[in-house]
Amino acid sequence: MRALPRSVHPGAWWLWALGLAAAASRTANPVLLVMILAVAGFVVTQRRDHAPWALAFRMYLVLGAVIVAMRVVFRIVFGGGQGDTVLFTLPEIPLPHWVAGVRLLGPVAAEQLLGGLYDGLRLATMVACVGAANALANPKRMLKALPGALHEIGTSVVVALSVAPQLVESVQRVRRARLLRGGTVRRGLRGTDALRGIVIPVLEDAMNRSLALAAAMASHGYGHTGRTAPRTRALTGALVITGLLGVCGGLYGVMGASTPGYLGTPLLLAGLALAGCGFVLGGRRVTRTTYRPDPWRGAEWLVTVAGLASAGLMYLASRTDATSLYPSLAPLAWPEVALLPAVAALVGVVPAWLAPGPPRQAVRP
Amino acid sequence: MTSPATARRRLPVLPIGARPAVVLTLASVAGLAMFFWPLFVAPTPEATAHTADAPLVFVLTMPVLLAVVLAEISSGGIDAKALAMLGVLSAINAGLRPLGAGTAGIETVFFLLVLAGRVFGPGFGFVLGCTSLFASALLTAGVGPWLPFQMIASGWVGLGAGLLPKRPTGRAEIAMLTAYGILVAYGFGFLMNMWFWPFTTGTDTQLSFVAGAPVLDNLHRFAVFTLVTSTWGWDTGRAVTNAVALVTLGPAVLAVLRRAARRAAFGAPVTITPAPPGAPREVPRALTTPPRGRP
Numbered sequence: 001m002r003a004l005p006r007s008v009h010p011g012a013w014w015l016w017a018l019g020l021a022a023a024a025s026r027t028a029n030p031v032l033l034v035m036i037l038a039v040a041g042f043v044v045t046q047r048r049d050h051a052p053w054a055l056a057f058r059m060y061l062v063l064g065a066v067i068v069a070m071r072v073v074f075r076i077v078f079g080g081g082q083g084d085t086v087l088f089t090l091p092e093i094p095l096p097h098w099v100a101g102v103r104l105l106g107p108v109a110a111e112q113l114l115g116g117l118y119d120g121l122r123l124a125t126m127v128a129c130v131g132a133a134n135a136l137a138n139p140k141r142m143l144k145a146l147p148g149a150l151h152e153i154g155t156s157v158v159v160a161l162s163v164a165p166q167l168v169e170s171v172q173r174v175r176r177a178r179l180l181r182g183g184t185v186r187r188g189l190r191g192t193d194a195l196r197g198i199v200i201p202v203l204e205d206a207m208n209r210s211l212a213l214a215a216a217m218a219s220h221g222y223g224h225t226g227r228t229a230p231r232t233r234a235l236t237g238a239l240v241i242t243g244l245l246g247v248c249g250g251l252y253g254v255m256g257a258s259t260p261g262y263l264g265t266p267l268l269l270a271g272l273a274l275a276g277c278g279f280v281l282g283g284r285r286v287t288r289t290t291y292r293p294d295p296w297r298g299a300e301w302l303v304t305v306a307g308l309a310s311a312g313l314m315y316l317a318s319r320t321d322a323t324s325l326y327p328s329l330a331p332l333a334w335p336e337v338a339l340l341p342a343v344a345a346l347v348g349v350v351p352a353w354l355a356p357g358p359p360r361q362a363v364r365p
Numbered sequence: 366m367t368s369p370a371t372a373r374r375r376l377p378v379l380p381i382g383a384r385p386a387v388v389l390t391l392a393s394v395a396g397l398a399m400f401f402w403p404l405f406v407a408p409t410p411e412a413t414a415h416t417a418d419a420p421l422v423f424v425l426t427m428p429v430l431l432a433v434v435l436a437e438i439s440s441g442g443i444d445a446k447a448l449a450m451l452g453v454l455s456a457i458n459a460g461l462r463p464l465g466a467g468t469a470g471i472e473t474v475f476f477l478l479v480l481a482g483r484v485f486g487p488g489f490g491f492v493l494g495c496t497s498l499f500a501s502a503l504l505t506a507g508v509g510p511w512l513p514f515q516m517i518a519s520g521w522v523g524l525g526a527g528l529l530p531k532r533p534t535g536r537a538e539i540a541m542l543t544a545y546g547i548l549v550a551y552g553f554g555f556l557m558n559m560w561f562w563p564f565t566t567g568t569d570t571q572l573s574f575v576a577g578a579p580v581l582d583n584l585h586r587f588a589v590f591t592l593v594t595s596t597w598g599w600d601t602g603r604a605v606t607n608a609v610a611l612v613t614l615g616p617a618v619l620a621v622l623r624r625a626a627r628r629a630a631f632g633a634p635v636t637i638t639p640a641p642p643g644a645p646r647e648v649p650r651a652l653t654t655p656p657r658g659r660p
Contacts, residue, residue: 025421052506053506055506056505056506056507059506067564123564127509130508130509130510131509133508134506134507134508134509135506139503139506139508143503147432149432149436149439149440150432150435150436150439152439152442152443152448153435153436153439153443153492153495153496155448155452156443156448156449156451156452156455156492156496157452157455157496157499157500157503158452159448159449159451159452159453159455159456160451160452160453160455160456160459160496160497160500161456161500161503161504163452163453163456164456164459164460164500164504167456167457167460168460196613196614196617199614199617199618200614200617200618200621203457203618203621203622204621206453206454206456206457207450207453207621207622207624207625209453210446210449210450210452210453210454210625211446211449211625211628211629213449213452213453214445214446214448214449214450214629215445217445217448217449218445218446222445222448236440237384240388240433240437241384241387241388241391243433244388244391244392244395244430244433245391247391247395247426247430248391248394248395248398251395251398251399251402251426252398254422255398255402255405255406265422268422268426272426272429275429275430275433276429276433278433279429279432279433279436282436282437282440283436285440
């Protein structure tokens with residue numbers, strides 16, 4: 001049976017991608033990382049639609065390549081020559097003492113290069129997973145799913161997204177008006193004059209537009225939020241402030257040396273949970289209805305579970321058989337792949353077949 | 366006609382009350398700690414084993430912090446005029462950002478942010494900094510783990526612009542804003558470089574941070590790293606763009622923003638009074654009858 005084409009909830013794609021990224025963060029094995037990359041890329045090509053953001057994946061791949069190159073180049077230039085298997089030796093350039101006694105170039109070892117490559121590839125894979133989420137999830141539908149406490153901020157971002165294209169039209173109108181009045185739009189010595197002649201009218205236009213929009217929103221009853229009881233407000237404040245104090249303490253514990261273990265990550269998580277409760281409680285103030293809400297059905301569960309299964313299996317593998325996840329650098333060895341990590345890397349590909357395809361472009365008669 | 370002096374005495378658009386101020390301060394302290402962790406992290410065996418995980422914990426913490434702060438600032442309710450202004454200015458900022466992205470170091474996003482923070486106050490400046498970068502990331506599909514960190518850093522830029530002394534006017538004001546613009550151009554670059562530092566160099570080059578080394582030692586290493594990678598190119602380009610834009614366009618843009626603030630009359634109380642009982646209800650008939658086909 002084939003699912004009817006429809007767009008999957010953007011939250012599901014984000015959870016799937018974060019699961020893949022978490023799986024990638026657990027390993028430095030290039031074979032596994034390339035498998036995860038291939039999974040993300042295949043799902044993107046199978047399930048993206050024709051929106052402009054769907055082309056973003058390529059940009060993230062380029063960014064990943066830049067990360068890998070940066071890591072390797074940094075190892076060559078600033079590596080300081082660790083490792084035994086020296087591949088080649090570059091002329092050394094000692095720098096003066098005030099630059100931290102850094103020595104440039106020098107001998108380049110295979111361990112060093114491979115370490116940079118593996119590390120960079122791991123980061124690049126995680127970035128590519130984020131890119132896959134960007135390409136698959138519809139940002140406008142994502143904004144709709146923002147929690148109630150961020151309703152106003154989300155609305156202003158929606159306004160921003162819908163006003164942005166109108167600005168282009170505004171710029172063109174102002175330029176045309178300038179030309180009709182015999183002004184110039186060319187650059188050069190008088191460029192700043194021309195710039196001012198365009199920027200100020202466009203800005204003034206945008207300000208007028210915002211006032212008109214505010215009047216329209218007010219006349220549609222925007223901003224008529226319900227009142228909250230003083231006790232709820234006080235409870236929200238207490239939860240948020242206690243939670244943030246916990247976060248500050250937890251961060252100190254994570255970084256400090258002499259702090260006991262329970263003051264670290266557990267305190268940080270407890271603080272985050274408390275602040276999150278306050279956040280949800282504060283969001284009750286806003287009661288609203290959603291126009292055509294995105295459903296969360298079987299396909300969304302499937303996509304989410306595929307991503308999270310990838311992360312979970314990889315975590316299991318790191319607990320049982322950590323050596324196959326980190327290929328040995330000393331002595332140098334070919335990376336080997338065990339069965340469990342391979343399954344973990346590949347399970348994320350399921351949505352490429354089982355998730356519903358993107359809706360076709362509406363054909364106008 | 367209102368003189369500039371009275372215009373400046375106006376209430377800020379998104380006033381930050383006592384509780385949001387406490388929340389913002391706590392979150393800023395935690396946020397700074399998450400930027401500067403390589404300088405302070407301890408060399409315990411447990412911490413070094415998790416050095417690769419530490420940034421991931423922070424990447425998960427930062428969005429929650431930012432959401433809590435933004436919810437707290439908007440908990441009093443943002444009125445329609447402020448919200449529309451926020452949306453339109455974010456759109457302009459988001460539209461200005463790709464203009465410079467291709468050219469080395471020309472970054473145009475801060476110039477309007479500084480001016481708007483100055484006119485509309487610190488709370489508005491903070492939220493505008495966050496929404497501008499968020500809208501820009503959505504437009505260019507650039508959402509990623511770095512986004513919350515960029516958002517809070519540019520929120521601080523807008524917040525600081527709103528907190529500058531109110532007294533200076535005219536040329537002194539433009540000079541002050543230009544100096545601030547140059548400062549934040551380098552400051553923003555410094556912060557974001559600090560965030561990227563562990564990711565760019567990994568942990569075992571001569572420019573990487575050394576967990577547990579003295580703060581000054583690590584700072585020295587970082588200074589070399591940031592000089593090598595970006596200070597001369599990107600950050601200086603951003604500072605020059607800020608300064609030029611603030612000097613040439615600043616006075617006119619300030620006038621436009623102040624005029625808009627005056628016309629919008631932020632802070633004027635809006636009261637909704639129920640109609641007197643005898644008055645006819647002006648509700649269209651179509652809205653009072655239930656739609657067909659539903660129980």
